[in-house]
């Protein structure tokens with residue numbers, strides 16, 4: 473059986489097959505920018521990619537998949553954060569990388585085989601930029617920055633089908649003075665002391681000292697760890713343009729070869745109909761939800777409850793439904809064990825329909841539907857010896873861990889919630905004196921309240 477996945481470049485479902493004779497499937501997933509917490513919207517993308525990774529392992533074998541996911545630890549946003557906090561770049565990115573890793577573990581995402589950092593691959597990026605300059609695809613601007621000449625790559629716009637006219641409007645007009653053409657994008661940014669602080673490296677030959685542009689990071693790290701041509705490149709829809717379009721241009725001009733056989737973009741998680749995003753401040757982190765008493769596994773379940781290529785509106789209620797669903801699966805597995813089923817038995821075909829749904833464009837809601845129709849009607853059919861093995865394989869593919877209760881990791885006592893609600897209402901009514909007094913009551917009760925634009929979260933005060 474084959475895995476079929478929508479290809480954003482060809483605009484059709486295409487079968488995934490390793491292109492190279494060693495049979496290893498080469499998979500690059502754009503990773504997080506580590507300057508702030510990853511929110512559960514970001515984790516929708518990473519959890520969907522984790523299901524894909526698991527499915528690839530089932531299909532080609534665990535040692536026949538090479539999964540690379542980078543850490544963007546230098547770019548405009550990370551540098552902006554060092555300026556804001558007045559702390560070194562490495563300190564900030566280390567902190568958020570550790571929190572990202574802890575969240576990935578709690579959500580049961582398999583670690584990628586390689587997790588390269590942009591700052592660890594400056595030489596590789598500089599080398600690519602030098603090749604692009606030598607080939608005439610890039611030029612040095614008067615300030616010592618280097619830009620990619622979009623007009624030099626005939627295939628530009630193939631992924632996003634962006635028309636030239638739109639391109640000129642969409643691309644940043646910042647640095648327009650330095651560019652030959654407004655649609656050109658930065659490969660290397662010359663050092664600006666007032667913005668970059670301590671962050672700078674020696675530049676490509678003929679260019680100023682500075683730092684890489686964001687897009688070249690992924691081209692260089694993908695080339696280093698997976699080779700010139702990869703099997704699959706993925707990310708959230710917002711990366712399609714300009715990030716992935718620019719990656720294609722850089723990699724194909726530098727290497728003279730096809731960059732990726734397949735492109736996959738998953739859709740966004742929304743809040744009240746708007747994309748969840750750090751800049752809008754309308755987000756939940758995993759920590760926020762755990763502090764409210766939800767289990768990370770329920771968050772994972774909720775993130776997989778919608779089709780990955782459709783937008784999904786996030787509701788706290790979906791976590792209650794997820795809790796219940798996981799409790800049902802846990803009880804079902806226990807009943808299989810009670811009936812004498814053993815995990816080592818040869819797999820039955822009972823749950824194959826669930827995997828078939830995942831193989832068809834990662835249709836997670838159809839897979840969950842198929843799973844529950846089997847579980848709910850299980851008593852009415854003859855049990856087969858390998859049902860536990862089949863069930864466990866499906867749990868592996870979806871990445872559901874059933875060994876921990878779906879109940880709250882941190883229970884918030886009712887009286888604390890009541891105080892928090894009162895304080896929130898006081899704050900909304902701009903009664904700041906009352907809000908401050910209630911915050912003191914919360915602290916005395918051992919809780920701290922973190923305010924956001926659209927709500928709050930509660931965390932036990934660390935002792």
Ligand code: AMP
Nearest residue numbers: 504505513514516517707708740741748
């Ligand atoms: P960033 O840390 O901003 O570089 O984003 C990391 C990943 O999360 C990228 O693949 C983004 O496309 C993805 N992403 C950002 N916002 C959302 C969202 N609201 N829902 C799903 N994925 C998102």
Ligand code: ZN
Nearest residue numbers: 502503690715
């Ligand atoms: Zn990337």
